[in-house]
Amino acid sequence: MKEFGLYIHIPFCVSKCYYCDFNSFAAKQDLKDRYLSALYQEIELLAEKYSPKIKSIFIGGGTPTSLEGTQLAEILDRCYQSLAIKEDIEITIEANPGTVDKEKLRLIKEAGVNRLSFGVQSFNDEMLRKIGRIHTAQEAIDNYYLAREVGFDNVSLDLIFALPDQSLEDWQNTLLQACELEPKHLSTYNLKIEEGTPFYQMLSKGELIPTSEELDLKMYNLTKKLLESKGYQQYEISNFAQRGYESEHNQIYWKNEPYLSLGAGAHFYDGVGRGYNYSALEEYSQSIEKGRLPVKDYHNLTREDEIEETMMLGLRLIKGISLKEFKERFGLSIYEIYNDELDKFSQQKLITITNDRLALTWQGILLANQVLADFMLT
Helix, strand or coil, X not given: XXXXXXXXXXXXXXXXXXXXXXXXXXXXXXXXXXXXXXHHHHHHHHHHHHCCEEEEEEEEECCHHHCCHHHHHHHHHXXXXXXXXXXXXEEEEEECHHHCXXXXXXXXXXXXXXXXXXXXXXXXXXXXXXXXXCCCHHHHHHHHHHHHHHCCXXXXXXXXXXXXXXXXXXXXXXXXXXXHXXXXXXXXXXXXXCCCCHHHHHHHCCCCCCCCHHHHHHHHHHHHHHHHHCCCEEEECCEEECCCCCCHHHHHHHXXXXXXXXXXXXXEECCCEEEEECCCHHHHHHHHHCCCCCEEEEEECCHHHHHHHHHHHHCCECCCXXXXXXHHHHCCCHHHHHHHHHHHHHHCCCEXXXXXXXXXXXXXHHCHHHHHHCCCCC
């Protein structure tokens, strides 16, 4: 039985944040009910097609916790009924601090969720208002402690830097407040202004001034220095964790291992090809109601595709790529495929090869986009 990670997409939000380009929107209860009915059927269709063994589950969005606790528990219950799920797996749910209470947290913990990922983004109320968040800094702090009280030990916080009008001092204060809470894991992303978002429209009209590259870099350097001084280890370009609390599910992505998905707009890699579901709820639901998986597009990967993706994803990890595992997977050594690139980047001190592992140096991480582009084969 083949092992997969499982991603479950909940596209609903109370309101959409100004930077968000994910498939998400506010919806009334009847639309949510139809969506959940389709999702339950999709679980059965997925089980029928793949007979998978699930080694991690990640419920993302949108805002999964915009659903009722009983609805989230039902999703997991249906997964356990239809899928072979390994014991003691990591089950993560993304949560907005403005959409949880003690009862909801208790219900999802009893359902099997053992890792919470709180989308906090900032501990500055003015900054939260500017980016369209529905919670305050104090609500984030209070609900973090509430989660701990309910029994969640493994809690992660998502934070964003390079926000409009954000200073280096403000970002430092957010990091210090996050560390004071002592979460097991921190994800720190620099703001990307994506097409189709309110921020993109504001940028087009000259109503938003993006953070300079210089300040962005200072914020990233500060992040690494401050978090490591507080006992967090950087294990991926944007992710830090206390020892032993690295995200198991996200490492599936970075190691280019197979994962399945459920929900509107969700992407998957089944080990042979990549695909994604219909984003529109009507198309998604109609496909399932006709007894078909709601896959809008799917393409088989060539060997070159898999090699490229393994390099592009694996080099995001601080420990990089195992040369031995690479050769076992593709039948050729990295040197046979990328000798010129490896020689060039070694001379430029952008990569290091030690103890059977190829990894980016710190300078290589800072120039990751340029470096990774050179590993494209086509």
